[in-house]
Amino acid sequence: MKRYSAFAVAKEALGYHQGWERAWGAPEMKSEYDVIIIGAGGHGLATAYYLAKNHGVTNVAVIEKGWLGGGNTGRNTTIIRSNYLQDASTAIFEKSRSLYEDLSQQLNFNIMFSPRGVLMLAQTEHELRAWKRTAHANRIAGVPSEMVTPEKVKQICPIIETAGPRYPVLGALWQARGGTARHDAVAWGYARAAAEMGVDIIQRCEVTGVDVVNGAVTGLQTSKGPVKAKKVAMVVAGHSGVVADMAGFRLPVESVALQALVSEPIKPLLDIVVMANTVHGYMSQSDKGEMVIGGGADSYNNYTQRGSFHHIEETVRALKETFPVIGRLKMLRQWGGIVDMTGDRSPIISKAPVEGMFINCGWGTGGFKAIPGSGWATAGLIANGTDPMADPFTLGRFTEGRMIDESVAAAVAH
Numbered sequence: 001m002k003r004y005s006a007f008a009v010a011k012e013a014l015g016y017h018q019g020w021e022r023a024w025g026a027p028e029m030k031s032e033y034d035v036i037i038i039g040a041g042g043h044g045l046a047t048a049y050y051l052a053k054n055h056g057v058t059n060v061a062v063i064e065k066g067w068l069g070g071g072n073t074g075r076n077t078t079i080i081r082s083n084y085l086q087d088a089s090t091a092i093f094e095k096s097r098s099l100y101e102d103l104s105q106q107l108n109f110n111i112m113f114s115p116r117g118v119l120m121l122a123q124t125e126h127e128l129r130a131w132k133r134t135a136h137a138n139r140i141a142g143v144p145s146e147m148v149t150p151e152k153v154k155q156i157c158p159i160i161e162t163a164g165p166r167y168p169v170l171g172a173l174w175q176a177r178g179g180t181a182r183h184d185a186v187a188w189g190y191a192r193a194a195a196e197m198g199v200d201i202i203q204r205c206e207v208t209g210v211d212v213v214n215g216a217v218t219g220l221q222t223s224k225g226p227v228k229a230k231k232v233a234m235v236v237a238g239h240s241g242v243v244a245d246m247a248g249f250r251l252p253v254e255s256v257a258l259q260a261l262v263s264e265p266i267k268p269l270l271d272i273v274v275m276a277n278t279v280h281g282y283m284s285q286s287d288k289g290e291m292v293i294g295g296g297a298d299s300y301n302n303y304t305q306r307g308s309f310h311h312i313e314e315t316v317r318a319l320k321e322t323f324p325v326i327g328r329l330k331m332l333r334q335w336g337g338i339v340d341m342t343g344d345r346s347p348i349i350s351k352a353p354v355e356g357m358f359i360n361c362g363w364g365t366g367g368f369k370a371i372p373g374s375g376w377a378t379a380g381l382i383a384n385g386t387d388p389m390a391d392p393f394t395l396g397r398f399t400e401g402r403m404i405d406e407s408v409a410a411a412v413a414h
């Protein structure tokens with residue numbers, strides 16, 4: 001595959017850009033693979049990439065019912081940070097954040113990683129205590145994050161109203177190397193690099209059944225016919241329960257719609273990511289100038305990938321309180337994605353009850369930031385049967401009572 005570079009762009013310009021190759025092909029599905037990954041979101045594609053790159057496993061198919069990156073990966077608000085509370089979480093989220101730092105170079109695809117800083121406001125005494133505890137835990141875990149005062153908050157982000165009447169800002173947890181990346185580009189970059197190493201990406205192909213013989217997976221039924229494999233990873237986010245049901249087991253996850261919206265584009269106003277969890281909203285500014293605004297999850301289980309009016313009202317009210325300056329902004333569009341939530345708000349990266357099957361799910365409202373680390377760990381688990389980053393996140397933790405409680409770090413905060 002031709003490498004992307006300034007030189008290549010200049011050379012192609014001379015030929016009216018007619019010489020570019022397709023970034024990934026549209027291969028016919030083979031009858032059998034060593035590994036099949038269900039779901040071409042960021043986590044599925046990153047798993048395929050690291051299977052090939054780290055473990056030399058290239059006879060791999062990624063099967064996607066829609067188009068690659070069309071699920072939550074293409075619907076999220078792209079916040080990247082690693083300041084979680086528990087050791088198992090910081091290990092995988094910080095690995096992920098550090099992989100993001102030079103992912104554009106690794107994939108030879110500009111994922112537009114922008115480490116602009118993430119500010120998580122503390123607006124109640126309780127929240128202040130929780131963030132202080134997290135900052136201490138982060139320091140011990142070697143994760144760069146710190147508490148800052150209200151004065152420093154105002155200095156970092158002058159448009160925040162720190163002396164609001166309801167919830168004045170009492171401090172904040174600040175991660176200077178947190179930030180954002182272009183979500184589609186992360187999926188496209190992993191897809192291109194995986195395809196180049198021999199991975200087949202089969203789009204518009206829905207998995208409709210899982211073949212299990214004597215407790216072991218033997219293959220899948222799909223809308224393009226049957227396909228065999230002795231190892232199958234389900235990486236389908238909000239549809240994990242549906243695919244698990246096909247294989248005959250249940251998962252401790254709930255599927256709910258999580259919503260977001262963007263404003264009309266305006267001139268540069270906000271050069272960091274700000275999260276205000278007490279009033280329930282967060283905001284950053286895209287390169288196009290739109291304010292990217294995250295709202296909450298629906299309070300009932302559903303599979304509707306769309307937004308609803310009451311979320312707009314609640315979220316915009318919260319942000320107007322935090323940033324009075326945006327009061328006259330018009331909102332452009334709104335959408336939703338189906339996220340999969342576990343009880344302890346931590347993911348599941350695990351062998352399934354069916355032999356040969358692997359599960360990567362439960363990233364809930366905050367899995368975009370985890371894509372590189374999750375792909376790395378899941379590939380290790382599939383190739384070796386164990387992986388130091390994945391092992392704490394087994395399905396067994398729910399029966400062993402070994403929860404990895406991230407409800408403070410992950411509930412509203414993405």
Ligand SMILES: Cc1cc2nc3c(=O)[nH]c(=O)nc-3n(C[C@H](O)[C@H](O)[C@H](O)COP(=O)(O)OP(=O)(O)OC[C@H]3O[C@@H](n4cnc5c(N)ncnc54)[C@H](O)[C@@H]3O)c2cc1C
Binds near residue numbers: 063065077370
């Ligand atoms: C509005 C919103 C805002 C968010 N904001 C953030 C944020 O700021 N930061 C952050 O870190 N995270 C955020 N998230 C969470 C993040 O988007 C997800 O955790 C992450 O994208 C999950 O990636 P994935 O690859 O597991 O799933 P997906 O990208 O959803 O991919 C799963 C794929 O599986 C496919 N699939 C499902 N069933 C089948 C089947 N039967 N056969 C074949 N294919 C199938 C789907 O079509 C889909 O493409 C947000 C999510 C939403 C919805």
